[in-house]
Amino acid sequence: MARLKGFEKLTNIDEAFSAFIEKLEKESLKSERIPTRMSLRRVTAEKILAGNDLPPFDRSAVDGYALKAQNTFEASQFNPKTLKLTEDEEIHEGEAKQIWTGNSLPRGADAVVMLEHTRKTKNRLEVGIAITPGRNVSKKGEDVQKGEVAVEARTRLKPHHLGLLAALGATDVDVVSKPKVAILSTGNELVELGHKLKPYQIVETNRLILSSMCQEVGAEPLDLGISRDDLKEIGTRIREGLERADLVVTTGGTSVGNPDLVPMVVNQIGPPGVIVHGVAMRPGMPTALAVTQGKPVFILPGNPVAAMIGFEVFVRPFLLKLLGVEWEPRPTLKARLTRRVASALGRRIFLRVRVFERNGEFFGEPVRIRGSAIFSTMTRANGYVEIPENREGLDEGESVTVHLFDSIEGTKHV
Amino acid sequence: MARLKGFEKLTNIDEAFSAFIEKLEKESLKSERIPTRMSLRRVTAEKILAGNDLPPFDRSAVDGYALKAQNTFEASQFNPKTLKLTEDEEIHEGEAKQIWTGNSLPRGADAVVMLEHTRKTKNRLEVGIAITPGRNVSKKGEDVQKGEVAVEARTRLKPHHLGLLAALGATDVDVVSKPKVAILSTGNELVELGHKLKPYQIVETNRLILSSMCQEVGAEPLDLGISRDDLKEIGTRIREGLERADLVVTTGGTSVGNPDLVPMVVNQIGPPGVIVHGVAMRPGMPTALAVTQGKPVFILPGNPVAAMIGFEVFVRPFLLKLLGVEWEPRPTLKARLTRRVASALGRRIFLRVRVFERNGEFFGEPVRIRGSAIFSTMTRANGYVEIPENREGLDEGESVTVHLFDSIEGTKHV
Numbered sequence: 001m002a003r004l005k006g007f008e009k010l011t012n013i014d015e016a017f018s019a020f021i022e023k024l025e026k027e028s029l030k031s032e033r034i035p036t037r038m039s040l041r042r043v044t045a046e047k048i049l050a051g052n053d054l055p056p057f058d059r060s061a062v063d064g065y066a067l068k069a070q071n072t073f074e075a076s077q078f079n080p081k082t083l084k085l086t087e088d089e090e091i092h093e094g095e096a097k098q099i100w101t102g103n104s105l106p107r108g109a110d111a112v113v114m115l116e117h118t119r120k121t122k123n124r125l126e127v128g129i130a131i132t133p134g135r136n137v138s139k140k141g142e143d144v145q146k147g148e149v150a151v152e153a154r155t156r157l158k159p160h161h162l163g164l165l166a167a168l169g170a171t172d173v174d175v176v177s178k179p180k181v182a183i184l185s186t187g188n189e190l191v192e193l194g195h196k197l198k199p200y201q202i203v204e205t206n207r208l209i210l211s212s213m214c215q216e217v218g219a220e221p222l223d224l225g226i227s228r229d230d231l232k233e234i235g236t237r238i239r240e241g242l243e244r245a246d247l248v249v250t251t252g253g254t255s256v257g258n259p260d261l262v263p264m265v266v267n268q269i270g271p272p273g274v275i276v277h278g279v280a281m282r283p284g285m286p287t288a289l290a291v292t293q294g295k296p297v298f299i300l301p302g303n304p305v306a307a308m309i310g311f312e313v314f315v316r317p318f319l320l321k322l323l324g325v326e327w328e329p330r331p332t333l334k335a336r337l338t339r340r341v342a343s344a345l346g347r348r349i350f351l352r353v354r355v356f357e358r359n360g361e362f363f364g365e366p367v368r369i370r371g372s373a374i375f376s377t378m379t380r381a382n383g384y385v386e387i388p389e390n391r392e393g394l395d396e397g398e399s400v401t402v403h404l405f406d407s408i409e410g411t412k413h414v
Numbered sequence: 415m416a417r418l419k420g421f422e423k424l425t426n427i428d429e430a431f432s433a434f435i436e437k438l439e440k441e442s443l444k445s446e447r448i449p450t451r452m453s454l455r456r457v458t459a460e461k462i463l464a465g466n467d468l469p470p471f472d473r474s475a476v477d478g479y480a481l482k483a484q485n486t487f488e489a490s491q492f493n494p495k496t497l498k499l500t501e502d503e504e505i506h507e508g509e510a511k512q513i514w515t516g517n518s519l520p521r522g523a524d525a526v527v528m529l530e531h532t533r534k535t536k537n538r539l540e541v542g543i544a545i546t547p548g549r550n551v552s553k554k555g556e557d558v559q560k561g562e563v564a565v566e567a568r569t570r571l572k573p574h575h576l577g578l579l580a581a582l583g584a585t586d587v588d589v590v591s592k593p594k595v596a597i598l599s600t601g602n603e604l605v606e607l608g609h610k611l612k613p614y615q616i617v618e619t620n621r622l623i624l625s626s627m628c629q630e631v632g633a634e635p636l637d638l639g640i641s642r643d644d645l646k647e648i649g650t651r652i653r654e655g656l657e658r659a660d661l662v663v664t665t666g667g668t669s670v671g672n673p674d675l676v677p678m679v680v681n682q683i684g685p686p687g688v689i690v691h692g693v694a695m696r697p698g699m700p701t702a703l704a705v706t707q708g709k710p711v712f713i714l715p716g717n718p719v720a721a722m723i724g725f726e727v728f729v730r731p732f733l734l735k736l737l738g739v740e741w742e743p744r745p746t747l748k749a750r751l752t753r754r755v756a757s758a759l760g761r762r763i764f765l766r767v768r769v770f771e772r773n774g775e776f777f778g779e780p781v782r783i784r785g786s787a788i789f790s791t792m793t794r795a796n797g798y799v800e801i802p803e804n805r806e807g808l809d810e811g812e813s814v815t816v817h818l819f820d821s822i823e824g825t826k827h828v
Contacts, residue, residue, distance in 0.1 A: 036607070037622055040629060057613070102717075103603070103614075143788050143789055151793065160722065160792035160793055161793060162619075162622050162623060163620070163792075164789040166617055167616070167617050167619045167788075167789055169607070171608045189517070193585055194585045199471070202516075203581050205577040208451055208580050210573075212572075213573045215454060302515075303516075374557050374581075378578075379578050405572065405574075407742060
């Protein structure tokens with residue numbers, strides 16, 4: 001008996017993504033100006049040039065005394081030079097003035113001698129070391145020079161970037177706008193969390209999972225709700241999403257059985273419609289990628305793990321593209337597989353593993369799947385391994401790269 | 415000439431932290447109940463037991479036909495068995511009913527045959543394979559069983575945990591309350607971002623940096639503003655912080671010169687006061703750790719890099735403790751140092767490096783410090799290496815562990 005149903009042809013992941021990207025018009029990044037203090041984790045739209053020098057003036061790098069270096073040239077521990085202490089704005093020949101770290105250098109001074117190399121006696125200072133001009137002085141602009149690139153374009157802003165921007169007096173910063181992602185879940189059996197379940201109904205979870213994944217990457221999720229498996233209702237909601245958001249993500253209604261509702265709807269909305277349907281990956285095979293009204297629609301399976309992997313493989317990289325961030329990997333590590341894993345040639349497998357440490361080495365334990373268990377394969381795992389299309393599995397003891405999506409227990413040595 | 419000023423004794427980092435922790439009363443975690451949909455990145459206060467089975471009923475794992483397995487026992491590709499298609503709620507002897515992935519199994523059925531092993535002819539179904547009972551069925555509770563631990567206590571909630579909680583019908587979740595961190599910056603030379611600078615004034619940046627670092631770890635920053643170097647003003651603000659927050663972090667006024675203002679103030683507020691002042695680390699040596707009114711006060715240096723490292727070494731681990739998260743490392747990787755670095759015995763050095771990849775190997779380039787450059791050592795670096803107290807430096811080519819605080823350029827293979 002032949003294979004009667006199912007996808008006639010599965011497209012390789014990389015080919016699927018390229019074919020899809022090709023159908024999209026290249027858009028320039030959208031940006032907006034926001035207060036620097038609100039910009040943590042946002043992405044710079046343009047490179048930011050220093051508007052002034054840092055430090056803005058010559059200042060002391062230590063606690064000590066500002067003086068003219070030439071007045072110390074013959075000083076040594078056993079033959080200290082004696083200088084006159086002053087409180088004036090300006091230092092003259094033979095004078096020294098107390099100064100603390102960060103204070104601006106008084107006029108006339110060209111160096112600072114550290115406290116520990118001096119002895120103070122009334123209004124006199126004994127200096128027990130010879131220093132050269134510029135010693136212990138932070139020169140104006142030595143940290144960042146006016147006109148220098150302070151922060152590169154397309155930088156994900158971290159606390160230290162915010163500090164630098166503030167130091168340069170930048171009250172506002174141009175950042176890439178957050179991509180808006182409209183998320184729709186489809187399925188007659190699905191019920192909103194908090195509502196009472198009738199027999200055979202289940203709680204809808206994909207919108208919560210995918211909107212959380214959007215937030216993690218810095219995108220803004222929009223909720224299109226739950227739709228019944230109904231052409232018209234799905235169409236109305238996707239159209240709403242296309243209007244309000246930069247892209248639409250749906251889950252469910254993609255399987256070859258439960259007739260291809262969402263792909264049909266998207267094809268009806270307008271060309272080019274579905275670009276790829278059926279991807280050589282597991283989980284996530286029934287994934288479809290579409291473009292309509294010039295915007296991308298990611299049609300993910302209803303199974304939450306398959307939807308998560310579909311998001312990871314297609315939506316997350318696309319969102320990073322919209323943010324102008326070429327590449328932002330999850331943390332990875334090398335681990336040894338604790339047992340052999342079989343897989344089918346020609347598909348990329350996303351194997352969930354639990355990484356643990358023993359005697360300084362990392363091991364990846366493939367999570368055993370109880371039946372078609374869904375959530376427990378994610379919650380018992382802390383990472384995944386990609387088995388490439390040209391392998392028929394992985395060997396016990398093989399060293400693999402694990403992409404971590406959660407923390408590792410029982411170790412402090414990562 | 416003897417070392418006249420400075421800290422008489424520097425305390426080792428680990429000893430400093432232990433001495434400080436000892437003076438604090440062990441408090442139980444504070445928790446609060448919040449909606450599950452708001453709980454991303456929060457930390458569970460208690461372990462969460464599954465309130466029901468997942469899946470909640472026996473359901474099909476594939477698209478196909480539900481039937482009694484015994485009706486297929488003699489079937490083969492060349493000798494298919496013919497069954498009668500039904501649309502009833504219940505399956506009887508010799509019957510089959512179409513079913514999609516995720517649908518509940520009809521009464522009377524004990525297995526599902528996949529679409530591709532069948533051929534449909536009007537109201538008859540030819541089955542070309544023998545299957546055993548339970549085949550392609552997700553049994554009730556096989557993912558998560560009622561009463562099983564769904565999510566462990568003190569888990570930082572990720573998208574997949576949220577999905578699982580929702581699937582189990584948990585509309586709310588008990589999470590550890592966000593620690594409140596009051597942040598004060600001290601220094602006469604400091605001006606609020608956005609205000610015009612007079613000569614010799616600089617923009618205050620530490621509150622923005624440290625509040626961002628608080629947000630990253632999941633704590634709630636409270637702004638105590640900028641205080642002048644004035645005993646009374648600093649005292650008023652720290653008291654306000656002790657009242658409103660779980661801990662206070664200050665920057666500036668710790669150096670041995672600029673008299674020890676903040677430590678003095680904290681000692682005045684009440685015992686035990688300053689526990690450690692002067693830590694064997696660089697940067698960050700003038701750090702002080704104090705306890706007053708039963709709450710911790712972290713007294714960090716005014717130099718922004720020293721303040722960041724002080725936060726990283728003392729405040730961040732303490733906040734994780736308050737969150738009940740034993741340990742949550744930054745991502746690390748092994749890299750080879752591109753050049754030799756000297757350091758002083760007896761101090762832990764936090765060396766900023768720029769990690770890059772060449773031919774599949776990672777290298778760590780120590781960031782050259784231009785004078786006492788401050789921000790550029792952080793913004794040109796993407797990680798740091800700890801040089802332990804018992805080393806006098808690191809060798810060129812030595813393999814070191816880099817703690818990454820930013821992303822790595824020029825590679826897709828991490």
